[in-house]
Amino acid sequence: MTSTWNVLLWVAFPYATAAIFAVGTWWRYRYDKFGWTTRSSQLYERRLLRLGSPLFHLGLLLVVLGHVVGLVIPESWTEAVGVSEAQYHFVATWMGSVGALAVVAGLLILVYRRRTTGPVLLATTRMDKTMYVFLGASIALGAWSTIQTQMLADDGGYDYRQTISPWFRSLWYFQPQPELMAGVPLPFQLHIVAASLLFALWPFTRLVHAFSAPVPYLFRPYLVYRSRDAAISSRQNARGWDPTGRPDV
Numbered sequence: 001m002t003s004t005w006n007v008l009l010w011v012a013f014p015y016a017t018a019a020i021f022a023v024g025t026w027w028r029y030r031y032d033k034f035g036w037t038t039r040s041s042q043l044y045e046r047r048l049l050r051l052g053s054p055l056f057h058l059g060l061l062l063v064v065l066g067h068v069v070g071l072v073i074p075e076s077w078t079e080a081v082g083v084s085e086a087q088y089h090f091v092a093t094w095m096g097s098v099g100a101l102a103v104v105a106g107l108l109i110l111v112y113r114r115r116t117t118g119p120v121l122l123a124t125t126r127m128d129k130t131m132y133v134f135l136g137a138s139i140a141l142g143a144w145s146t147i148q149t150q151m152l153a154d155d156g157g158y159d160y161r162q163t164i165s166p167w168f169r170s171l172w173y174f175q176p177q178p179e180l181m182a183g184v185p186l187p188f189q190l191h192i193v194a195a196s197l198l199f200a201l202w203p204f205t206r207l208v209h210a211f212s213a214p215v216p217y218l219f220r221p222y223l224v225y226r227s228r229d230a231a232i233s234s235r236q237n238a239r240g241w242d243p244t245g246r247p248d249v
Contacts, residue, residue: 010178013193014171017200024203025211038209039128044119052109059102063142066096071168075161089157093150100143107136131205134198141191149185158185164192 029036042049069078070092078088111132114120150157167180181189202208 006178006182009193010167010181011171011176014196017196018171020200021202024200025208028203028208036208036212038206039123039125041114041117041120041123044123045113045117048109048113048117052106052113054106055102056106056110059099059104059106062099063096063103066092066099070161071165074165074169085159089150093146093157097146097151100139100146103139104143107132107139111136127205131198131201131207134194134201138191138194138198141187141194145185145187145191148187158188160184160188164188 075085075088079085114124114128163180163184167177170177170180
C-alpha cells in the first residue's frame with residue numbers, strides 16, 4: 001500500500017512544480033517580455049565567458065539528451081533496435097559523465113567569472129544567485145547518483161529504467177505510480193526533488209532564454225558589414241536634431 005508521504009512526494013509535488021513551471025512561463029512571456037532575456041554580460045568580460053559558456057551549454061545538451069533517452073524511451077524500445085542493457089549502461093554512464101564534467105567545469109568558470117568581475121557581480125540579482133544554488137545542487141546530486149549507484153556499484157549499477165523511468169512516464173499518462181519510487185536510492189530521490197524545484201523556479205529566472213534559442217540564426221544568410229569613409233562618401237551625413245530656439249552653429 002502506498003503511503004501518504006509517497007503520494008505527496010511523488011505525485012502531488014511533481015504535478016505542483018509542473019503547474020508552476022507551465023503557468024509561470026506563460027505569465028512571464030505574457031507580462032514580462034522585456035525581461036525575457038539572458039541579461040548578457042558579454043560587454044563586461046569575454047575571455048572567461050568564451051570558455052565557460054560553450055562548456056556549460058554543450059555539456060548540458062549531452063546531459064539533457066541522456067535524461068530524455070533514459071526517462072522517456074522504454075527499455076524494450078532500445079532492446080528492439082539491438083541496444084543491449086550493457087551497451088546502454090556504458091553509454092549512459094560514461095558519456096553522461098563526460099557531459100556532466102563539462103557542465104560542472106563550465107558552471108565553475110561562470111560562477112568564478114561572476115564573483116571576480118566587478119561589473120558582472122554588480123549586475124547579478126538575488127534571483128540569479130538563487131538560481132545558481134538550485135542549479136548547482138541539482139547537478140551535484142545528479143553526479144552523486146551516478147558515481148555512487150552506477151560507477152562504484154559492484155553489481156552493474158542501479159537500473160533506474162525499471163523504477164524511475166516508468167514512474168516518470170506514468171505522470172504523463174495521468175496514471176501515477178508512486179509505489180515505484182519507494183525503493184529508489186536516496187541520491188536519485190534527492191536529485192529528482194532538486195531538479196523539480198529548479199523547474200519550479202525556472203520561469204522566474206534568466207533560464208527562460210532556453211525557450212528562445214536563436215535556431216534561425218544558424219540558417220540565415222551572412223551579414224556583411226562595411227565601414228564607410230565620410231571623406232569619400234557620396235551622401236552627406238544627416239543633420240542632428242536641433243532644439244527649438246537654439247541657433248545653428
